[in-house]
Amino acid sequence: MAKTDKSAAIAELADAFRGSNAAVLTEYRGLTVKQLTELRTKLRGNATYAVVKNTLTDLAAKEAGVTAFEGQLVGPSAIVFVDGDPVDVAKSLRDFAKANPLLVVKGGVLDGRALTADEVKKLADLESREVLLAKLAGAMNASLSKAVYLFAAPLSQAARTVDALRAKVETEGPAAAAAPQDTVEAPQDSAPADVQDAPAEDVATGGDTA
Structure with missing residues (x-):
């Protein structure tokens, strides 16, 4: 590959790292073209599955500030660049790997944090x-x-x-609506009738006359 082509490939991969919500590193050794096409179809809308060259990917990851894949870029590698829901992508990878055990999840990165293979699998359970x-x-x-x-x-x-x-x-009739709904009862402690009817001077003196 010419130097200019390598530079362009590194720049493209670095942009993919920067523009992704997450990324998952996989090894696809033994998978057929048909199986890889099926995987890409499952991921469509949420992620892009890109077969990559290890050396160029290592340089691109460092350029983008991604250190999660250091030492893991060996063998036939492909990276899932996630631009949708990372949980949905993790579920798709888990389900595909169950039917196609040759797909190996090696690790990932989410919001700048490195994820182990087990953590990617746990992400699928959310x-x-x-x-x-x-x-x-x-x-x-x-x-x-x-x-x-x-x-x-x-x-x-x-x-x-x-x-x-x-x-x-x-x-x-209208008068009924205007009438009070409750009657007011006389106070229980009101004076007896005989006191009420007594002359004012008798009440004032307690009823005694000179």
């Missing part, structure tokens, strides 16, 4: 971003429903009161 967003939306809708109910309850109560008054007016 819930995807879409599932988490759906759960969050469900929780928010439930909260909003409660809020709507609380706001609507006083309005419903007021509407029932207005309807009751309207029915009372229709049956008993």
Whole structure:
């Protein structure tokens, strides 16, 4: 490969590292062209599966500040450059590897943090971003429903009161609606009738006369 071609390839790989949400290093030794095409189809929309040259990839990774693959770029290598949901990509790799054991996940990098092969596999056990967003939306809708109910309850109560008054007016006339709903009882500690009817001077002197 000419020097200019190598420089261009390194620059392209470095840009791929920088522009990806994550990257996963794999070894594809023994996989057929058909199997690799199937893998690319599974990853489509979330990631790009690129067969790479180890030496150029090592230089490109260093240029992009990625150190996760140091010492692992040996044998037939291919890198999954993730531009979608890393969890979905990890699930696709796990499912494909179950059916095609020759695909070996060697490690990865996520948000600048190196991942071991086991950590990439554990990533596949997490819930995807879409599932988490759906759960969050469900929780928010439930909260909003409660809020709507609380706001609507006083309005419903007021509407029932207005309807009751309207029915009372229709049956008993306008005066009935204006009348107080509760009667006020006389205080329990009011004075006896005989004291109330006594002359003012008797009440003032306790009822004794000179």
